[in-house]
Amino acid sequence: xxxxxxxxxxxxxxxxxxxxxACKGSWQISLITCDQNIGEIKQDDVDFYIEKSLEEIDxxxxxxxxYHNNFTLIDEIEIRTKSGEIHTFIWDEIxxxxxxxxxxxxxxxDQQLEPETIKISPSTRLNxxxxxIMDIAPTITDVLGLPTLPGAQGQVxxxxxxxxxxxxxxxxxxxxxxxxxxxxxxxxxxxxxTLESIHTGISVYPPITTSASASLLxxxxxxxxxxxxxxxxxxxxxxLFDLAAENKMDIIAVEGASLSFNLRNAETTLSGDRDGNGFxxxxxxxxxxxxxxxxxxxxxxxxxxxxDDMGHSFGPESDEYxxxxxxxxxxxxxxxxxxxxxxxxxxxADHGMHATPYGGNHGTxxxxxxxxxxxxxxx
Amino acid sequence: MLKSLxxxxxxxxxxxxxxxxxxxxxxxxxxxxxxxxxxxGDVASPVTYRYEELAKMEMVDLEDVLxxxxxxxxxxxxxxxxLLDTLLEKAGVNEGFSTITAMAADGYAIxxxxxxMVNGIIALKQSNEWIVDADPGAGPIRLVFPETPANRWVxxxxxxxxxx
Numbered sequence: 001x002x003x004x005x006x007x008x009x010x011x012x013x014x015x016x017x018x019x020x021x022a023c024k025g026s027w028q029i030s031l032i033t034c035d036q037n038i039g040e041i042k043q044d045d046v047d048f049y050i051e052k053s054l055e056e057i058d059x060x061x062x063x064x065x066x067y068h069n070n071f072t073l074i075d076e077i078e079i080r081t082k083s084g085e086i087h088t089f090i091w092d093e094i095x096x097x098x099x100x101x102x103x104x105x106x107x108x109x110d111q112q113l114e115p116e117t118i119k120i121s122p123s124t125r126l127n128x129x130x131x132x133i134m135d136i137a138p139t140i141t142d143v144l145g146l147p148t149l150p151g152a153q154g155q156v157x158x159x160x161x162x163x164x165x166x167x168x169x170x171x172x173x174x175x176x177x178x179x180x181x182x183x184x185x186x187x188x189x190x191x192x193x194t195l196e197s198i199h200t201g202i203s204v205y206p207p208i209t210t211s212a213s214a215s216l217l218x219x220x221x222x223x224x225x226x227x228x229x230x231x232x233x234x235x236x237x238x239x240l241f242d243l244a245a246e247n248k249m250d251i252i253a254v255e256g257a258s259l260s261f262n263l264r265n266a267e268t269t270l271s272g273d274r275d276g277n278g279f280x281x282x283x284x285x286x287x288x289x290x291x292x293x294x295x296x297x298x299x300x301x302x303x304x305x306x307x308d309d310m311g312h313s314f315g316p317e318s319d320e321y322x323x324x325x326x327x328x329x330x331x332x333x334x335x336x337x338x339x340x341x342x343x344x345x346x347x348x349a350d351h352g353m354h355a356t357p358y359g360g361n362h363g364t365x366x367x368x369x370x371x372x373x374x375x376x377x378x379x
Numbered sequence: 380m381l382k383s384l385x386x387x388x389x390x391x392x393x394x395x396x397x398x399x400x401x402x403x404x405x406x407x408x409x410x411x412x413x414x415x416x417x418x419x420g421d422v423a424s425p426v427t428y429r430y431e432e433l434a435k436m437e438m439v440d441l442e443d444v445l446x447x448x449x450x451x452x453x454x455x456x457x458x459x460x461x462l463l464d465t466l467l468e469k470a471g472v473n474e475g476f477s478t479i480t481a482m483a484a485d486g487y488a489i490x491x492x493x494x495x496m497v498n499g500i501i502a503l504k505q506s507n508e509w510i511v512d513a514d515p516g517a518g519p520i521r522l523v524f525p526e527t528p529a530n531r532w533v534x535x536x537x538x539x540x541x542x543x
Contacts (some may be wrong), residue, residue: 257489271490
């Protein structure tokens, strides 16, 4: 009799345990576009990104979950709560201040909502996008006759007219696409004005240097190569530089005052402010010119940092930000003048910049941060 | 009487067993960490310090350091560690060097100017806790420059190169 009671109790306990664990991770929020359900935000996904964060957080940006569901540029979102209320937001206005917690609650500025569905209106600017940052490495491997990067998601987007002996990658950190076009329109950038086409490209989420560098070099999404955001500075996946080194090519990287991402297999030179003039791009420029004129490798990687630095400190509408772009325009003119024939040149940014009350920042799922210029040239 | 005494001793024994780990952690000896920091470049004699050597050196405390962050709220934290100047002196750094390059185990590197280096330390403790415990994944030592924004500090530093 006692045995039967114990057995019943055990069965009830096991059932309860299963029920509780089954409840965990059960919430989900439907994502709707054009009246079609095209994805959902699940608790497991929120848990995943929280677990991968190197910071102690209990919520993550809503933009991360939209990107997880293949959204990039968004105009508007409409949140229908479980109580039936509808809240509509211009996405750019709240992208920086909207998070989702493990409980499924969404915090938008000081408002807390319990959503049932989110209707997303993609941005019309999506039609402008022609290239992605993940296209750059496959295009370089194709032009240099290297094997395809394993698992590359980008496309070969440009072909050279003639033979190419070397590739030069020029990385303009934090150059906002719209600001570049506006300075060209104002006649402030003589070098960029000469270019036939500046492609409208898109970076990856989060649009920050480490994640974008990972995708630039591997042609894969950041989370697929173990770079989940701030603090991740290296990847185990095969990079363009790994592939080039395996194929006996030499790679030189001229960096600014810091190396943002692990550039293994590249011989790297840092260009800190050794002359004490308060700038580092002049040192990046002089170190690059020295490499080009004395020892041009198969792949030269040049990373100008100051546009980003000025953007953070003063904002993308500041004179300081514009001046940094104007200085780089002059450096590009001189670099391309001294490069030899049969050189492929790709000029690109890793992310853009948006204004904040204290200057500027990036890292949100917005056009200002995600849209980047990508330029292919042949000399 | 004897039985009651025995019982009391048994209880005390259990209490000691329970609080022993707390007492040990409160003692706060350096953790057993396999880590090295090399000082190389424009020096008389390049030197490599093992973690336990650094942990035995004289430490300075930096109280209430403002960590200016490039994103998120600024924070105030306290650090303890070995003065960078002391380590450079021991390596016989040549006078008139221009900058240092700090390299991290994950491939990160940064060039630091003399102005930024003022009062810099190789921090082994944060808020009186050994960093290996306080900051999982960030490595057991951290280059901290109290006068410079925190995005110029370096986690997991394993080599400092002196640039002429």
